[in-house]
Amino acid sequence: MTHEVVRQTLPLLEVQDGRDLYYLPDLPEEDPYAAGHRTCAGCGPAIQYRWVLKAAGQDTVVAGPTGCMYVANSTYLCTPYTVPWAHTPIASGGSFTSGMAAGYEAMIRKGRYPGPYPNILVMAGDGSAADIGLGSISGALYRNHDALFICYDNECYANTGIQTSPTTPYAGMTTFTPFGKAIPEGKKLPPKNLARMMAEGHPHCYVATTTVGYPVDLMNKTRKGLNHVGAAFLHCYTPCQKGWVYQTSMTVELGRRVVESGLFPVWEYDPQERTYRYFHPHVQRPVTDYLAMQGRFGHMLPEHVATTQAGANRNWELIGMDVPQALRDLEDPARHQRLHDEEYSMPLNRGIGA
Numbered sequence: 001m002t003h004e005v006v007r008q009t010l011p012l013l014e015v016q017d018g019r020d021l022y023y024l025p026d027l028p029e030e031d032p033y034a035a036g037h038r039t040c041a042g043c044g045p046a047i048q049y050r051w052v053l054k055a056a057g058q059d060t061v062v063a064g065p066t067g068c069m070y071v072a073n074s075t076y077l078c079t080p081y082t083v084p085w086a087h088t089p090i091a092s093g094g095s096f097t098s099g100m101a102a103g104y105e106a107m108i109r110k111g112r113y114p115g116p117y118p119n120i121l122v123m124a125g126d127g128s129a130a131d132i133g134l135g136s137i138s139g140a141l142y143r144n145h146d147a148l149f150i151c152y153d154n155e156c157y158a159n160t161g162i163q164t165s166p167t168t169p170y171a172g173m174t175t176f177t178p179f180g181k182a183i184p185e186g187k188k189l190p191p192k193n194l195a196r197m198m199a200e201g202h203p204h205c206y207v208a209t210t211t212v213g214y215p216v217d218l219m220n221k222t223r224k225g226l227n228h229v230g231a232a233f234l235h236c237y238t239p240c241q242k243g244w245v246y247q248t249s250m251t252v253e254l255g256r257r258v259v260e261s262g263l264f265p266v267w268e269y270d271p272q273e274r275t276y277r278y279f280h281p282h283v284q285r286p287v288t289d290y291l292a293m294q295g296r297f298g299h300m301l302p303e304h305v306a307t308t309q310a311g312a313n314r315n316w317e318l319i320g321m322d323v324p325q326a327l328r329d330l331e332d333p334a335r336h337q338r339l340h341d342e343e344y345s346m347p348l349n350r351g352i353g354a
């Protein structure tokens with residue numbers, strides 16, 4: 001006899017104007033990612049893990065490919081999870097999670113697991129999701145397994161010592177992209193547009209981007225991804241205090257500034273209508289409001305800042321917002337040189353982990 005696979009629907013948190021910007025007292029009380037891990041103070045991925053698991057709740061199973069969020073969370077005989085969690089090799093987060101999803105479906109149908117179908121998710125770093133494990137996640141999305149695939153993006157291979165990854169931004173310094181006379185900007189390439197690639201390449205999937213700057217948005221997109229029957233992909237910007245060299249308390253602020261400076265568009269892709277819905281921030285800032293908070297950008301010269309501003313301005317156009325003249329003017333390196341002399345200063349680049 002075949003049993004029906006019953007799926008759950010998680011309610012969305014109410015969104016009112018401005019509410020996304022503040023920590024809310026009505027967050028779920030349950031905390032499947034409890035205290036007791038060893039991530040750095042202010043670790044963006046740890047904040048993301050906590051909010052995602054609050055949104056998912058107790059009836060959840062999680063996979064974690066190798067990376068900081070495996071290593072720092074699974075010291076011998078100690079783990080912060082109050083839900084089942086499994087480590088996977090860095091390359092196989094997608095295939096492992098496909099197996100979990102197919103396994104639960106089969107067990108429920110055969111009457112070997114009472115159900116309902118649990119929330120199944122994997123949280124992979126950018127090195128895993130955008131690089132070493134990209135193929136296995138793409139395969140899982142293509143086959144449309146009913147699970148949520150999340151990339152926590154700290155824009156580097158953090159766990160092995162802050163090496164460059166495909167999502168490291170232009171001019172972001174890492175131990176593999178040091179700045180010097182030959183390459184003064186440090187990293188020459190623009191970042192891989194991972195989420196867009198996932199949406200365009202797997203048009204039947206729910207795909208969204210978010211940051212730790214917007215907790216309600218992050219939790220609602222987690223729930224939408226889990227409610228979606230089939231595969232969903234969430235790309236979350238998560239600052240890495242050690243690798244990016246900023247003040248520990250600024251993680252959430254960076255999550256807002258990266259959006260307000262046009263460097264990380266926040267959007268949602270609807271697989272039914274095959275359209276993108278873009279978030280339009282109330283504030284539009286120059287990119288220096290973001291760059292100057294982080295030591296990894298301290299070596300940037302006026303021409304590098306101008307290149308970054310030009311990229312941000314292209315993003316504003318992409319999401320359907322006007323580019324104010326003041327931001328257009330900042331595409332000129334000479335203007336930055338003047339501002340640099342008179343108004344702002346970039347932080348000293350003291351290297352990684354300083």
Ligand SMILES: Cc1ncc(C[n+]2csc(CCOP(=O)(O)OP(=O)(O)O)c2C)c(N)n1
Pocket residue numbers: 045066067068069090091124125126127128129132154156157158159160165
């Ligand atoms: C096939 C393979 N190559 C390399 C490694 C070494 N390794 C372990 S963690 C890690 C960094 C992973 O980076 P990311 O996925 O971005 O996670 P983060 O450490 O930034 O949290 C690497 C390269 C590995 N475990 N397996």
Ligand code: SF4
Pocket residue numbers: 038039040042043044045046068072154158159239240241242243
């Ligand atoms: S190195 Fe970065 S990602 Fe890793 S635990 Fe520290 S802050 Fe978090």
Ligand SMILES: [Mg+2]
Pocket residue numbers: 067125126127152153154155156157158165
């Ligand atoms: Mg990473």
